[in-house]
Amino acid sequence: MKINFENNDFEDIYKVGNIIKGSDGFIYLIVKEELGYTVVDLSNDAIYEDYDTMQDLIDDFAQEGQSLVNAELTIL
Structure with a gap:
């Protein structure tokens, strides 16, 4: 796995498919799951628990010091 770290705002970080450090x-x-996010x-x-909306997830999970990760995952 190759990982590069970038700092961004929560609005940029919290999107489906993003990886966060x-x-x-x-x-x-x-x-994204059947029941939400x-x-x-x-x-x-x-x-973690399911959230109805992305905003609910951000409100509960987002913390200072988190950053977006540019990762390349290889699944074997």
Whole structure:
């Protein structure tokens, strides 16, 4: 996996398919599910709760120090 980090505003960071690096060093993927939106922790495969809207997800999950990641994932 190749990862490049870029700093952006929450409005740019939180979009379906984006990968985010948290200030804790964990890497997260934003996904759209049948029930709404959620976050997948790519560091430990944890899936967070579902949110009805992207704004609900941002309000609950977004924290200072998060940044957008330009990542290339290879699935075997």
